[in-house]
Amino acid sequence: MIYKRSSELFASAQKVIPGGVNSPVRAFKAVGGDPIFIKRAEGAYLYDEDGNKLIDYINSWGPLILGHAHKPVIDAVIDIAKKGTSFGTPTEIETKIAELAVKMVPNIDKIRMVNSGTEATMSAVRLARGFTGKEKIIKFAGCYHGHSDSFLIQAGSGAVTFGTPNSPGVTQGTAKDTLLAKYNDLQNVKSLIEANKDEIACIIIEPVPGNMGCIPPNKGFLEGLRELCDQYDILLVFDEVMSGFRLAAGGVQERMGVNADIACFGKVIGGGLPVGAFAARNEIMDYLAPVGPVYQAGTLSGNPLAMAAGLAMLTELDGKREIFESIDKKTAYLHEGMEKVLTQNNIDFTINRIGSMISVHFGKEPVTDFASAATSANLGTFNKFFHGMLENGIYIAPSAYETWFISDALSYDDLDTTIEAVNKVAKTL
Ligand SMILES: Cc1ncc(COP(=O)(O)O)c(C=O)c1O
Ligand SMILES: NCC(=O)CCC(=O)O
Numbered sequence: 001m002i003y004k005r006s007s008e009l010f011a012s013a014q015k016v017i018p019g020g021v022n023s024p025v026r027a028f029k030a031v032g033g034d035p036i037f038i039k040r041a042e043g044a045y046l047y048d049e050d051g052n053k054l055i056d057y058i059n060s061w062g063p064l065i066l067g068h069a070h071k072p073v074i075d076a077v078i079d080i081a082k083k084g085t086s087f088g089t090p091t092e093i094e095t096k097i098a099e100l101a102v103k104m105v106p107n108i109d110k111i112r113m114v115n116s117g118t119e120a121t122m123s124a125v126r127l128a129r130g131f132t133g134k135e136k137i138i139k140f141a142g143c144y145h146g147h148s149d150s151f152l153i154q155a156g157s158g159a160v161t162f163g164t165p166n167s168p169g170v171t172q173g174t175a176k177d178t179l180l181a182k183y184n185d186l187q188n189v190k191s192l193i194e195a196n197k198d199e200i201a202c203i204i205i206e207p208v209p210g211n212m213g214c215i216p217p218n219k220g221f222l223e224g225l226r227e228l229c230d231q232y233d234i235l236l237v238f239d240e241v242m243s244g245f246r247l248a249a250g251g252v253q254e255r256m257g258v259n260a261d262i263a264c265f266g267k268v269i270g271g272g273l274p275v276g277a278f279a280a281r282n283e284i285m286d287y288l289a290p291v292g293p294v295y296q297a298g299t300l301s302g303n304p305l306a307m308a309a310g311l312a313m314l315t316e317l318d319g320k321r322e323i324f325e326s327i328d329k330k331t332a333y334l335h336e337g338m339e340k341v342l343t344q345n346n347i348d349f350t351i352n353r354i355g356s357m358i359s360v361h362f363g364k365e366p367v368t369d370f371a372s373a374a375t376s377a378n379l380g381t382f383n384k385f386f387h388g389m390l391e392n393g394i395y396i397a398p399s400a401y402e403t404w405f406i407s408d409a410l411s412y413d414d415l416d417t418t419i420e421a422v423n424k425v426a427k428t429l
């Protein structure tokens with residue numbers, strides 16, 4: 001594959017944009033080489049500026065669960081854009097998407113729209129603090145909740161990929177209110193709570209983490225957190241930015257039957273436009289301004305284009321619930337296929353999967369938390385794997401700490417092509 005024009009565009013970008021990218025994970029800094037500039041995309045495929053066609057396993061980092069340029073979403077955006085792009089007033093479509101989200105997600109009465117997953121989690125924590133009158137929060141090492149200050153403590157995703165899980169710029173004052181727990185370790189959480197009695201507003205968690213690879217929660221772990229939260233009067237915040245409207249119509253709350261007090265969304269809920277949201281039962285949501293005292297706002301929150309894209313996406317998912325089964329089956333097929341060829345090629349690996357979240361780790365040991373994800377990251381092997389896949393026309397995240405984002409636009413032929421590419425690349429590892 002030739003990436004001449006991409007490299008030229010990257011050279012120009014670097015002069016005026018830090019690192020040439022508007023979000024660090026897009027850079028290939030961890031794997032080496034220049035990022036690929038995309039010209040257009042359709043269904044399961046990206047077409048880059050040099051005319052290469054790639055099978056896409058990033059899908060805009062999750063939102064495009066039905067593939068690129070999905071017609072109902074595109075049509076909805078075009079239609080509404082002709083009527084104006086933003087009014088700064090309430091619009092009917094905001095109520096429509098809220099009604100649909102409240103219907104699809106268990107255990108929520110009201111939802112507030114924001115512009116990103118970061119805003120959703122940041123606002124959820126403020127709400128939890130306001131509601132409980134307590135200040136500390138517990139987060140888990142390796143979980144990523146966006147880039148607001150409280151969360152850049154042992155954060156996953158790009159923060160760990162680029163070696164800054166604790167970012168400079170976060171004050172000591174803020175950092176001291178974020179207590180760090182080990183994922184899948186209930187005893188550790190309990191000790192933290194005991195040591196900070198009556199001070200913890202919420203536990204925030206990716207109920208199925210995707211930002212240290214995909215890590216399934218151990219049996220009883222989420223249930224145990226729910227019990228601890230009930231026992232100690234702590235709110236449980238599920239960050240479902242990645243898992244929401246993906247692992248089930250109602251996210252992890254539905255799929256695993258554990259209720260959160262506040263659920264955060266992003267990615268799929270915006271259909272590829274900038275949307276985040278947080279939701280809870282009335283008692284909690286009515287603590288928000290203008291009803292309650294906790295302030296939260298946004299000039300472009302509930303933007304008509306974004307709401308139209310999100311509504312079209314959720315309408316598709318709600319109307320065709322079989323999509324969730326279809327995408328799970330495709331991911332299971334990919335899982336089995338990759339497992340087979342990696343085994344045949346004597347590669348040390350672990351594949352983690354729940355539904356349509358999957359990650360390949362180049363180590364034999366189980367990957368159950370941040371420490372084991374880091375041990376199995378084997379960056380040298382991963383980087384070779386990444387570039388080998390790319391050379392074979394397969395685009396996966398340029399980081400050993402990301403889940404693959406599967407879309408239902410992938411055909412079984414695409415999956416076979418991918419498995420064959422894994423087979424070829426495995427011989428070079
Ligand atoms: C679980 C999780 N929470 C929050 C975020 C932040 O979302 P955004 O990038 O839209 O700010 C992300 C994605 O990056 C995420 O994966
Ligand atoms: N796992 C990280 C993401 O999904 C977010 C992408 C970004 O930060 O650009």
